[in-house]
Amino acid sequence: MNDFVFHIPTKMVFGKDCLSKLNTEMKPFGSKILIVYGGGSVIRTGLLAKIKDLLKDDFEVFEHGGIEPNPKIASIRSGAAKCKESCIDIVLAVGGGSVIDASKAIAAGACVDFDPWEFYGGPRRMIEKALPLFTVVTMASTGSEMTCGAVISNDETCEKLGRGGFPVFPKASFLDPELTYSVPAFQTACGAADILSHVMESYFKKDLDFCLLDRMMEGVMKTVVANAKIALAEPENYEARGNLLWAASWAINGLFGGGSRQVWSCHPIEHELSARYNMTHGLGLAVITPKWMRYCMEADPETRSRFREFGRNVFGSADEEEAVEDLEKFLYGDLGLVTTLKGAGIENIDAEDMAASICSKGSINGYLVLDNKAVQKILKACI
Ligand code: NZQ
Ligand code: ZN
Numbered sequence: 001m002n003d004f005v006f007h008i009p010t011k012m013v014f015g016k017d018c019l020s021k022l023n024t025e026m027k028p029f030g031s032k033i034l035i036v037y038g039g040g041s042v043i044r045t046g047l048l049a050k051i052k053d054l055l056k057d058d059f060e061v062f063e064h065g066g067i068e069p070n071p072k073i074a075s076i077r078s079g080a081a082k083c084k085e086s087c088i089d090i091v092l093a094v095g096g097g098s099v100i101d102a103s104k105a106i107a108a109g110a111c112v113d114f115d116p117w118e119f120y121g122g123p124r125r126m127i128e129k130a131l132p133l134f135t136v137v138t139m140a141s142t143g144s145e146m147t148c149g150a151v152i153s154n155d156e157t158c159e160k161l162g163r164g165g166f167p168v169f170p171k172a173s174f175l176d177p178e179l180t181y182s183v184p185a186f187q188t189a190c191g192a193a194d195i196l197s198h199v200m201e202s203y204f205k206k207d208l209d210f211c212l213l214d215r216m217m218e219g220v221m222k223t224v225v226a227n228a229k230i231a232l233a234e235p236e237n238y239e240a241r242g243n244l245l246w247a248a249s250w251a252i253n254g255l256f257g258g259g260s261r262q263v264w265s266c267h268p269i270e271h272e273l274s275a276r277y278n279m280t281h282g283l284g285l286a287v288i289t290p291k292w293m294r295y296c297m298e299a300d301p302e303t304r305s306r307f308r309e310f311g312r313n314v315f316g317s318a319d320e321e322e323a324v325e326d327l328e329k330f331l332y333g334d335l336g337l338v339t340t341l342k343g344a345g346i347e348n349i350d351a352e353d354m355a356a357s358i359c360s361k362g363s364i365n366g367y368l369v370l371d372n373k374a375v376q377k378i379l380k381a382c383i
Contacts, residue, residue, distance in 0.1 A: 001209050004259030010146050011172040012249065014242075018174040019051070019136065023058050025172045029132040030089020033059045034082060036103040038067045038095045042138065045182050051094060051136065062086050064106070067095065070274050070281070071102035073154045076116045080109030083131060093135040093170075096187075097142030097151075097281075100135050104150035104168040107131040120152055120161040127165025135173040139183050140244035141191030141282065143198060143252035145173035153275055160275035175249070177242035181235055188235070188244075189335035190282030192228035195248045196221055197285040201264035202256035204296075204306060204367040210258045217256050218313040220247050225314065229334050265366030266292050269375060272358050277346050286337040287344065291381040293324050296368045303368060341382050351379040 013021050026033070033055060035048070042048040043065075055061050064079045082088070083106060091110075093103035107130040109116030118125045135145045144150065149164035183191070203217045224247050230240035250256075269292075270284035296303040297320060304320045311323020315330070332339050341349060355375040364370040370378070 002207070002259030002261070004257070006254060008146060008169065008253055009166075010170045012146065012175065013172055014175045014246065016176055016178060018176050019054060022051070022054055022134070022136070022174060026090055026092070026132075026134055027058060029171065031059055032062065032086060032088050033090045033092050034062045034064055034079070034086070034088045034106070035092045035094055036064045036067060036079060036099055036106060037093075038065070038069070038099045040065070041182065042094050045138075045179075047094060047136070047138065047179060051092075059090075062088060067099045067102045069096075069098045070153045070160065070278055071098045071105075071151075073105075073117050073120075073152055073156075075102055076105040076109055076152060079103075079106035080116055083107075083110030088131060091131050091133045093133065094138065096137075096139035096191075097144045100137070100142070100144040100170075101150035101152060103133055103135070104130070104144070104148075105152050105163075107133045108165065108168055117152075117154055119163045119165075121154065121157060121159060124163070127163065127167055130165070130167035133168060133170045135170045136179070137173060137175050137245065138179050139187060139191055140180055140241070140248040141187075141194045143195070143248045143250070145170055145175070146249040146253040151271070158275055160271045162271075173249075175245050177238050177245050180241045180245060183235075185232055185235075185336070187280075188228065188231055189337055190280050190286070191248065192224055192231075192244065192282070192335060193286040193289075193331055193337060194282035195224050195244065195251045197266055197282075197289060198251035199224075199256060200289065200310075201267060201366075202258075202260070203310060204265070204303075205260055205262050206367070207260065208306070213256055213258045214309075218310075220251060221314045223247050224251075225330055225334075228330075232335070262367065263365050265364055265368070265370060268358055268364050269378060272354050273341070273346070276349075276354070279344060279346065283337055283344055286331045286335070287339065287341060287382050288378065290324050290328050290331070291378050293327070295374065295378050295381070297324075299374065300368055306367075349379060349383060351376045351383075354379055 111129040307320040311317030315326035
């Protein structure tokens with residue numbers, strides 16, 4: 001077992017009544033708030049108006065809407081500039097992972113006099129300071145509400161990069177399952193695929209000495225599989241939405257890493273796809289993951305026993321081949337996601353060029369080390 005420190009400073013406020021605690025939690029941090037939101041779902045559902053109404057007596061409210069899925073650096077730059085111009089005290093993200101990630105980068109960008117992209121590319125500066133950040137989560141997916149990481153895209157350099165820093169941990173995150181009722185079926189499916197992938201990225205590891213975490217991860221994966229199906233059939237099922245929401249927060253908050261220094265395998269490949277084709281993150285993972293599993297089993301038969309354990313304990317599969325098939329049945333059958341990049345409307349990828357970019361700093365040192373050739377093979381299987 002590796003040594004580790006598990007420290008999450010974010011207060012998680014869960015349930016139907018959570019927004020009633022918003023003002024109390026934020027008041028100690030100042031009076032000027034920038035609400036950051038996405039392409040309009042919070043306007044359509046009435047959530048933005050509701051939050052503005054809640055805040056109006058205690059805060060001066062500013063807005064920064066229009067954050068794109070796979071958030072772009074231009075939106076971060078303009079958001080950080082707004083914070084500086086209006087002397088904003090607090091950033092409040094209202095949305096899914098893209099809005100929360102953008103808000104983290106805005107909160108950090110507001111405290112520096114350089115371009116916020118320098119946290120990500122080029123010098124990759126440290127995030128040493130940020131405005132206090134709060135989140136109201138509208139979708140079960142990335143778990144960004146309980147982490148200090150943020151993934152941002154730069155169209156000029158065609159990069160999608162992640163960066164983290166303790167100052168951008170949200171001070172508090174508010175999770176009301178009812179706010180996720182309006183998430184469309186496709187995004188519900190992509191969110192579930194993302195949550196599952198976050199757990200799988202930790203589950204497939206070399207050190208198999210932390211069985212507590214294995215059993216917890218299997219429990220979370222089974223929960224996601226069962227509740228995603230219910231949420232798709234009954235979008236307003238509170239328990240299903242609530243289970244997905246809480247699973248999302250725990251899937252990626254570091255608990256399951258257990259001090260492991262092994263890097264993730266499918267996420268670096270997917271980030272290249274969403275950087276180049278603006279692909280929806282969870283869909284990209286759904287296409288890649290079974291191909292990655294098959295690649296591992298073929299390249300190194302020693303990986304088979306872990307895939308067998310995964311299948312047996314999550315799906316009740318008879319063996320490792322059936323484990324991949326059962327995962328595919330879930331992703332492509334129950335969730336209704338497409339099996340290939342072509343199915344997602346992406347034609348003619350340049351697998352060589354993409355692999356060169358993914359491996360530009362070396363092989364992916366994941367469950368199985370993936371060098372340039374391996375990444376190409378997985379990408380070609382996704383076409
Ligand atoms: O933009 P709006 O209009 O709000 O609509 C969004 C968006 O179109 C919609 N949506 C969200 N909540 C809704 C809703 N529609 C109706 N009702 C609601 N309640 O859903 C669409 C997708 O939203 P987005 O925030 O992009 O999705 P997600 O939460 O999956 O975030 C994806 C981003 O997070 C990054 C991904 O790479 C991608 O950029 N990730 C962040 C991570 C992190 N911070 O740790 C880790 C992840 O692995 C991931 O890389
Ligand atoms: Zn993810």
